[in-house]
Amino acid sequence: MSECEVCGASIPGEPILVQIGGAKMWVCPKCAKLGTEIKKPPGARVPGAKPKVSSKKPQTSRPRDVFDLMVGDIVDDFNVEIREARMAKGWTQKDLALEIKEKENLIKKIETGFIPEDQVLKKIEKVLEIQLIESVDGNMKTSGTSAMTTTLGDVIRIKKQGR
Secondary structure: OEEOOOOOOEEOOOOEEEEEOOEEEEEOHHHHOOOEEOOOOOOOOOOOOOOOOOOOOOOOOOOOOHHHHOOEEEOOOHHHHHHHHHHHOOOOHHHHHHHHOOOHHHHHHHHOOOOOOHHHHHHHHHHHOOOOEEEOOOOOOOOOOOOOOOOHHHHHHHHHHOO
16 A cells, blocks of 8 residues: 555546646545646556566566665754764764774764664664664654644645635
């Protein structure tokens, strides 16, 4: 099952490809009204759909990206949290690198915003005793008085009302 790229709702069937402004997005039938429906290009992969496996030709694997390997969402300002936790322990970047058995250069990159693989984040979490990855279980976490967030669909509706 895939999520609507506009409102974030789960799409029970197949999502619809639409163009809103200059962006192409996979959306639910409700949000499809906000844009112009585009004919699905041949071979386009529908988000959430299982890939079709052909027995004739071996499937070539695409390069993996760090987001494919992540189990949850990385916290905002993860790099700042890492730097502050490291400094609170009185460690240099080299000390942290030695603790997690990684290169010092990787720690420098991470502290400037580079997102490493999930396993590296887990090692950092463990040695610095911080949480960097939030689990994604479908439940909205509240951070204050309301769990409501503004979606792209809300922005589009507001702009259409202002015309």
